[in-house]
Amino acid sequence: MSIYYEPDHALFCIQTAHTTYAFALNAESRPVHLYWGAKLQTLSDLALLTGNLHVETNGDSSFRLRTNNQYEYRAGEPYSYEEQALDLFYSDGVRGAQLAYRSHVISADGRALAIELADGQYPLSVTLRYEIYPDLDLITRRAVIRNEGSEPLHLRKMQSASFHFPRGVQYRVTHFAGNWGAEYQKQQEMLPLCRTVIQNNHGNTSGPHAVPFFALDPWGKADDTSGEVFFGTLHWSGDFKITCERTELGAVSVTAGVNDEQAAVTLHSGESYETPEITAGFTTGGFGGMSEQLYDFQLDHLLPQKRAHNVIPVIYNSWYAYDFRIDEEKILGLMDRAAELGVELFVIDDGWMPGRDCDSKGLGDWVPDPLRFPNGLRVFAERAHAQGMKFGLWIEPEMVNPDSDLFRAHPDWVLQSESRPQTTSRNQLVLNLAREDVLAYVLDVLDRTIQENELDYLKWDMNRYITDWGWPTGSKEQREKLPLTMIENIYGIWTHLNEAYPDLLLENCAHGGARSDYGMVRYTDRINRSDNATPADVLLLHEGFSTLFVPKSAGGAGTFNGTPGVPYAFRENLGFTGSMSIGVNLLRCSQEELNAYGASVAQFKRERADLQNSYVYHLVSAWNSPYAVWQYVRRDRQAFTVFGFCFGRHFPDDRMARVRLTGLIPEAFYECVVDTCSSEVDGQRYTGEALMQIGLQLPLERNYDSVRLVFRRVM
Structure with a gap:
């Protein structure tokens, strides 16, 4: 498996374990897609597809150009009417680009390609980057857009990549959508003669209303064990857009990247913008074969590699017993019971801050409530460690209540408009993490909280969407780029956590599965699958979740949560399918119930090595x-x-x-x-x-x- 360049036909060929992906330069030196599918053993066969590329642009050639314009990165070329990957304005008001080949570099190991394109009339370059992985049929792509001139460039759309599929085929599109408590609902329909857009515009999350993922299977014939499937997943946790398009000429393509409805970027001289990555693949093994590829990618390349193959500890979380109504006595009592059951990680959830007895106050004041926790939180870490358990804590660093010391001290730190009233959700406002002072504050809070409380586990929550895209003191360009900078800075924080605390287990929680995406997989050990723990619903939730994510990363609501009317064996078996957690009030359980939970925990530990990396x-x-x-x-x-x-x-x-x-x-x-x-x-x-x-x-x-x-x- 490697990446090749064949100069006689100006042909680029990407060979993975079982697939071939190829494109070539046309008569105008523009990269045009040729082939993506099952592996071709004889690469010279691709010459059959290059004959129609060299079409002159004069005369009556427009129709032929339209049928051969499957550009690797569409930027406004003539006769290209499909979804563009790049849209921009130059300083003279001219819109769009016409990109031609300038140079390329293939890495020494043959696993990475950078092909540089340039606009012949304007000082703009775009570098398309491709990367492949040993033994996987996946290609990761991204684009780097660079201003090589002295005048600013105004980017209005900057997608990560376009993908093209064989013509003359009807495709079924599969994606996952839903709502809070109803995430990952499988959506399938035959692709109509139009644009089908999968997108999110809630600001600081990738969902749960839509997951940044697509799959296309020819004629809708694939099942979980067989059939051709093309698929892709975007590494981005904010607003995104995936456009699946079928044209009247039979062309089918997918263009994906950040959503262009909110954000824009101005590039000054010498500046560049790098798009998020998108990882795509092809399999003949159906949706199960697709999941295999995505699992291998996560376990061997994407997850924090020091912890990627470890089992997830059995967790107890205080929320399900007392929600906000916690204090030192209750927590110590719960810890003792949890340790007796064989729990390996005890997590204190929301409610530990001053005055935090409901969701309307205290958020942002990240110190223990002195009345309910007179000895602080370190005492819990010491008790947990003495009992052989790890200790974890919930935090929501992106948010603040208006009724908090933080907001009273820094009302300018939240997203807001100068001329409109602030809007709250769950009694919360959103901190402007694009500001350097806010970013520094959040980093300091996290470092202090982790170190002072000897944390082994951090559960990061995020409980509201963005409604006020305002930054009164920001420059025009800062405000344009605000939705992008927010997510980029969140990634910067998570990078810091992994580098500074390599043994710290991290849970990515966002009011359920609102950041279930490959942008966050890179940094986390668990993803909150959903806040919904109703067993009948979990069957649907976990099926959708485990199509894309390794099952052990399924976090969220407690496995054992006392759902009335559901037999214990059903809940136990369902709990074995993810990472086991207990969400009942152990101080109110009978001895018979405690014995059952303890037996389940012990049995799960015996079996989980065969489950969690499967x-x-x-x-x-x-x-x-x-x-x-x-x-x-x-x-x-x-x-x-x-x-x-x-x-x-x-x-x-x-x-x-x-x-x-x-x-x-x-x-x-x-x-x-x-x-x-x-x-x-x-x-x-x-x-x-x-x-x-x-x-x-x-x-x-x-x-x-x-x-x-x-x-x-x-x-």
Whole structure:
């Protein structure tokens, strides 16, 4: 796998483990896409696709130009009417660019390409950067836009990349959308003859109303185990836009990057703007094959690598027991009970600041309440460490209550308009993290909080969207770029946390799954999947989440939360699918309940090594059936777990059909070592081939039936 340049045809070819991606320079030296799909073993075959590129622009060639203008980075070229990747104004008022090849560099290891383009009439250059990874069928792209002149350039749109797909095919688009408590709802439709836009414009989050991700499968035929799928995910946690477009000429493309509705950038002489990365791939293994690629990318390249392959500790969080109504006595009592159950990490959530007995005050004053915590918070770290637990704390550093000492001292630190009244949400205002003094304050707060309280874990929350894009004292250019600078500075803070505290576990929480994106994956160990812990909803939430993110990173609401009417076994099995957390008031539990929780924690610890770094295949989708069957396969294929859940059945019928498994070694023998429903497979051995071709019969007959079958390779 490597990146090649073939000068005879001005051809660039990117070879991954199983795919080929190619583009070439046309008669005007503009990079034009040629091919993306299954790997071509003979690269000279790509010459078949270069013949139509060299079309002169005079005469009646406009139609031919329109059918061959699949530019790698569209910037306003003639006869290009599709979504542009770059839109700008020069100082003389001329709009758009016409970019031609200037030079390129391929890295010594053949895994990175930088191709520099330039506008022949204006001092503008754009460098397109490509990167590939060992054994993965993924390409990461970004663009660097540079002003090489003396007059300013005004960028109005600066997308990360455009992708083109084979013509003459109908595509189904898949993405995930939703709301608070209803994140990652699978959306699928055949791509119409128009632009289909997936976007977010809430300011400081990537969702949960839309996840910065797309997938296209030809003719809508892919399932979880087979079929061609093109896909991509943007590394950006603010406003984004992904435009999927099908034209009247049969061209299909996707252009993705930051949302151009709010932000703009002015580049002065010598300045540049680098777009967020987007990682895209192609697979013939269906949506499960796509998930495999994305999991490998996260575990081996994107997650903080020092901690990436570690298991996530079993967590207890104080919020579910007492919400804001916490004090030293309650916390110490909960800690003792949690330690007895085998909990490995105790987290104090919201409510520890002065006067913070509700959501309308105290936010921004990051010191312990002296009345409820007279000995501070360090006493909890000491107690946790003495009991063999880690200690964590909740914080929401981007926000402030109007009723707080911080706001009274610095009312100018929040986003606001000079001429309009301030708007609150959850009684909060948003700090302007584009300001250097605010940024310095937040960094100081985090350093002090981590060090003074000996934190092993930090849960960063963010509980409102932006409504007031105002910065009265900022320059015009600062205000234009404000939505971008806010997110860039947030990334800067998270970079500092990882560099200064490499052993600190970090949870990315944003009122549920509002920052579920690959921009944040780079910095965090857990992502708040959702605040919703209702088991029937979690089936849908986790299926969407685990399509894109490794299952162990699923944070948020407690696994065990006392949902009435739901059998314990159902909640336990569902809890094993992510990172286990306990969210009940342990001081009010019976001894029988405590014993059950302790047994679940102990069993989870025995099984989690086979679960938390596994691939997940959604063999039967909760979106399409009253059953959900998920298979977790360890990446080395030496162990796997089958989860089955029944919910939503209205009428009795025959037993559900056999479910054929996937992702196993055909000739290997696997033995069932855990069978939670005492079915006929307990202790039995099967070949991988039999399990994939014949399958298993799961005893799911009534609502809230569930099963967990653990297999390990024995031969």
